Amino acid sequence: MQKSLGPLLVPFGGPLNVAMQEFGRGRPVLSVVGGLHGDAYNGVYTCHLLIEWLRRQELRQGPYQLRGKVRVLPAVNPPGLLLASRHWPFDNTDLDRVFPGYAQGETTQRLASWVFEQVRHSDCCVELHGPENHLAEWPRVQVYHSQPRALDLAQILGLPVVWVRRRSTAKTAHCYELPVRTQGTLAHNLSQAGVDVLVIRAGGGQAIEPEYCTRVFAGLVRLMLHMGIVLGPPPEPPGTASPRVVTGTAVQPVHCRTPGLFVPAAVLGESLAEGEVLAQVVDPLRGETLERVHTTEPGLLIALRTHPVVMQGALVACLVRDGH
Amino acid sequence: MVASAPVLFERKQVFALDLPFAQQIRLINHRFEPRWRHAEQEVTILTGLHGDELDGGYICHRLSQFLQRLPVGWRLEGAVNLLPSANPLAGSLGERFVPEAGSDLNRIFPGDPDGSEWERLAAAIFAIAGRSTACFDIHSSNSFLEELPQVRVVHEPRLIEWANCLGLDVVWSHSQHNWIAGTVAQALFERGVPALVIELGTGRRIHRGHCERVFQGILQWMLAVGVLSGGPVVAAPNRPLQASEFNIVYINAETGGLFLPRPSLNLGERLKRGSRVGQVIDPLSGQEAEVIAPLDGHLFTLRVHPLVYAGSLVARLVHL
Ligand SMILES: [Zn+2]
Numbered sequence: 001m002q003k004s005l006g007p008l009l010v011p012f013g014g015p016l017n018v019a020m021q022e023f024g025r026g027r028p029v030l031s032v033v034g035g036l037h038g039d040a041y042n043g044v045y046t047c048h049l050l051i052e053w054l055r056r057q058e059l060r061q062g063p064y065q066l067r068g069k070v071r072v073l074p075a076v077n078p079p080g081l082l083l084a085s086r087h088w089p090f091d092n093t094d095l096d097r098v099f100p101g102y103a104q105g106e107t108t109q110r111l112a113s114w115v116f117e118q119v120r121h122s123d124c125c126v127e128l129h130g131p132e133n134h135l136a137e138w139p140r141v142q143v144y145h146s147q148p149r150a151l152d153l154a155q156i157l158g159l160p161v162v163w164v165r166r167r168s169t170a171k172t173a174h175c176y177e178l179p180v181r182t183q184g185t186l187a188h189n190l191s192q193a194g195v196d197v198l199v200i201r202a203g204g205g206q207a208i209e210p211e212y213c214t215r216v217f218a219g220l221v222r223l224m225l226h227m228g229i230v231l232g233p234p235p236e237p238p239g240t241a242s243p244r245v246v247t248g249t250a251v252q253p254v255h256c257r258t259p260g261l262f263v264p265a266a267v268l269g270e271s272l273a274e275g276e277v278l279a280q281v282v283d284p285l286r287g288e289t290l291e292r293v294h295t296t297e298p299g300l301l302i303a304l305r306t307h308p309v310v311m312q313g314a315l316v317a318c319l320v321r322d323g324h
Numbered sequence: 325m326v327a328s329a330p331v332l333f334e335r336k337q338v339f340a341l342d343l344p345f346a347q348q349i350r351l352i353n354h355r356f357e358p359r360w361r362h363a364e365q366e367v368t369i370l371t372g373l374h375g376d377e378l379d380g381g382y383i384c385h386r387l388s389q390f391l392q393r394l395p396v397g398w399r400l401e402g403a404v405n406l407l408p409s410a411n412p413l414a415g416s417l418g419e420r421f422v423p424e425a426g427s428d429l430n431r432i433f434p435g436d437p438d439g440s441e442w443e444r445l446a447a448a449i450f451a452i453a454g455r456s457t458a459c460f461d462i463h464s465s466n467s468f469l470e471e472l473p474q475v476r477v478v479h480e481p482r483l484i485e486w487a488n489c490l491g492l493d494v495v496w497s498h499s500q501h502n503w504i505a506g507t508v509a510q511a512l513f514e515r516g517v518p519a520l521v522i523e524l525g526t527g528r529r530i531h532r533g534h535c536e537r538v539f540q541g542i543l544q545w546m547l548a549v550g551v552l553s554g555g556p557v558v559a560a561p562n563r564p565l566q567a568s569e570f571n572i573v574y575i576n577a578e579t580g581g582l583f584l585p586r587p588s589l590n591l592g593e594r595l596k597r598g599s600r601v602g603q604v605i606d607p608l609s610g611q612e613a614e615v616i617a618p619l620d621g622h623l624f625t626l627r628v629h630p631l632v633y634a635g636s637l638v639a640r641l642v643h644l
Contacts, residue, residue: 012372012415014348078345079417083424089417 005073005114008107018111020073020118023054024066028227031071031119032126032220033186036096038080038087039205040130042213047074047128049217057230064232070224071122076115084206086130097184116189124153124196124227126220127187133315134307136204138268138300139215143198144187150196151245156226157219158239159200160269161302161320164247198223204306215239244300246320252299254317256281258290262310266317270301278317281310298322331400332357333392339448341441349413351448354388354406358399365402365551368453369542371462372407373430373508375414375421376527379535380462384408386539395555402551405452411445418528420466431504433511446508453512458486458549459519460542461508467527468629469637472591473534473541476521478503479568483518488564489548490541492522493592494624494642496567526628565622565642573621573641577632579613581606585626585638593623601639604632619643 001022007015032050034043051072057064075081079089087094093108100120101112119125131137140161143150154162182188187197200219202212214237221235256262258281266278272295281291299319310316332355339351357363369387371380384406391404409415411429414422421428426442434454435446453459465471474494477483487495503510512519522538525531546552577583585602595601595617604613621641632638 010416012375012409012412014350017346019346075345078347081345082343082347083417083422 005111005118008111016078018073018076018078018114020071021051021054022069022071023058024069024229026068028068028123028229029071029121030068030124030126030224030227030229031073031122032128033073033076033115033119034128035073035075035077035081036127036186037094037130037205038077038083038085038089040086040128041081041206041208042203042216043128043130043200044074044081045208045210046213046216046220047072049213050220053217053221057232062232064230066230068224068227068229070229071118073115073118076111086205094184096186099184099186099189112186116186119186120190120193120195122190122195124150124198124223125186125190126198126200126223128216129199129201130205131201131203131306134305135303135315135318136268136306137201138302139200139202139212140302141198141200141219143196144191145247147191147196150198153196153223153226154198155243155245156222157198157200157216158222158241158243159202159215159219160240160243161300162243162245163251164245166248244320250321251302252295252297252319252321253315254278254293254295254319255313256291256293256310256316257312259310259312260284260290261308262305262314262316263308264304266301266304268301268304271322272299272301272319274298278304293317295319330359331391331394332359338452339445341445343413349445351407351412351445352409353452354384354391354404354408356391356400356404356406358401358403361401363401363403365458365549366405366456367402367458367460367546367551368405368407368456369460369462370405370407370410370449370453370508372409372415373411373449373461374428374463374527375411375417375419376467377420377462377464378415378418378528379464379525379530379538380522381408381415382530382532382535383462383538383542386535387542390539390543397554399553400551401553402457402546404546404551405456407449407452410449420527430508431506433506433508434515450508450511453508453519454515454517456517459508459512459517460522461519462522462524462538464525464527464529465523465625468627470526470531470591470626470628471523472624473522473524473537474564474567474624476509476523477519478513483520484566486518486545486549487520489545490520490522490538490564491544491558491562492524492537492541492564493562494567494622495564496572498569502569565624565644567624567642571643573617573619573643574637575601575615575617575639575641577604577613577615577636577638578634579604579606579611580633581611581613582630583615583627583632583636583638584630589623589626591623591626594620595623595641596620604638615639617641 004017006017034047102109139159203209260281303318305316341349436443472493479497509519621643625640
């Protein structure tokens with residue numbers, strides 16, 4: 001059922017509504033949120049696949065039966081998505097830093113409070129995020145260490161990597177878990193409210209990569225089957241049989257030493273040997289190769305920089321160390 | 325339409341464009357016509373081609389409210405179109421333009437009804453402006469400068485006379501070949517429609533004092549040309565400074581830093597040659613560079629954004 005949150009009243013424009021779709025009834029309840037950031041189009045398209053599929057099942061045009069409720073918010077930041085701007089365009093607010101929101105507050109706080117009210121009573125909430133720090137991601141799901149049930153659900157998705165994060169992490173050497181401010185994120189606030197949170201990242205930003213989206217969509221069907229929200233056969237494509245469950249200490253960040261243009265030489269999901277070159281940094285003004293970025297340990301390439309301009313010391317890739 | 329009123333007023337949607345994510349652009353025209361006579365004249369007042377220029381929105385609001393409730397004795401004799409937000413998407417964001425919406429909307433006139441979405445928006449604006457007997461295009465300055473209320477026209481006697489009618493601070497005439505191609509004013513001039521470009525204030529701000537002068541100025545002009553009648557005509561309106569391409573003095577920063585105008589410096593002030601406009605300081609090196617008026621003149625443009633690069637405009641004078 002098509003519903004909407006809002007409206008937000010916009011100068012010189014029509015009232016702005018945030019779309020929401022609901023399927024089925026009762027419990028358990030799964031919420032799926034996409035497009036919190038205006039550059040995260042893969043998540044929006046994954047929501048499209050999910051909504052289309054759920055509508056077919058609801059009309060009994062497919063082999064699945066709905067037994068619980070699914071709520072999908074495909075595009076939480078419509079003006080950001082319209083303008084390909086990660087943040088809320090008018091005041092450049094990061095929508096994923098203002099949760100749980102405030103219904104009498106600023107525009108973004110109002111929007112956040114409406115979204116939070118909709119999803120806080122779910123059993124599980126899946127957030128479909130775009131990339132961070134200009135890194136494209138091999139499909140992975142991130143869960144909090146404090147939510148063991150969420151870890152089970154994460155493995156059901158069948159994505160290649162499950163990343164278990166500790167809530168407050170000190171910055172340690174050789175650990176990619178940056179001490180980011182998580183207070184205002186939807187994931188943090190939902191976990192505080194007792195909702196199992198799965199944060200999925202797959203691919204880069206500002207583009208739609210259908211292959212990643214299809215994999216995540218199939219993972220969501222497996223999740224719904226496991227939760228008992230739908231009954232039916234396992235979906236295509238099949239998931240990764242045994243995802244790599246890692247913590248921050250298993251992830252090796254790779255930094256470049258030299259400022260310049262970053263030219264990748266490896267692809268996501270590739271298993272790299274020790275000392276293998278994964279990228280070059282070049283100086284196009286002088287036509288010189290400044291640096292060959294290589295691995296120091298063998299591992300699986302799970303994140304790779306997409307933005308070509310690098311500063312000295314920029315994070316350019318992440319590997320999961322073999323043996324973890 | 326209100327049937328009993330002496331003025332026919334309609335708020336019309338004249339163009340709509342559906343955008344992704346359930347958003348929409350709607351171009352709104354406040355259309356006024358005299359009820360009891362055929363309008364021979366039609367004036368279009370448009371603003372907001374640049375979304376960060378907001379004074380014109382307020383001026384259109386004042387005009388619309390005034391025309392909807394004409395005081396006793398006043399009569400509307402001609403038709404009036406008010407386009408308070410010509411570029412609604414950029415306006416809703418307060419941005420000069422948004423890249424997704426094409427680049428500068430005021431560079432693609434007369435537009436093309438069969439062209440891209442933004443050419444169609446320009447064509448919809450031009451369809452209204454182009455059938456007028458006169459058109460005002462109201463701009464604010466950018467976020468860097470404050471401008472005294474002024475009007476820019478092609479150097480032609482009738483246009484200069486009309487521009488003077490507004491009683492603003494400066495009438496700045498340009499020869500026709502110096503108008504920027506693709507602006508609505510240039511496209512209207514090519515079509516033979518007299519266009520007056522009003523500029524005032526600062527981007528992203530509303531300067532009510534300046535707006536009030538422009539509002540009163542447009543009413544005076546409407547009385548003078550007969551779009552309105554019955555109102556009191558100001559006997560001797562403010563005589564604007566006459567500027568052309570040959571008597572504008574540009575004062576630019578010679579070094580990078582922070583520009584500080586001289587305390588008590590006011591727009592409209594008459595500056596003597598050699599007098600101080602302000603200084604550019606560099607807080608890192610401690611250097612201070614004086615900014616000096618190279619000629620006598622009336623100050624009508626002053627920088628409000630403190631950050632300057634070598635060459636940044638800090639002030640403009642009309643030299644008489
Ligand atoms: Zn402008």
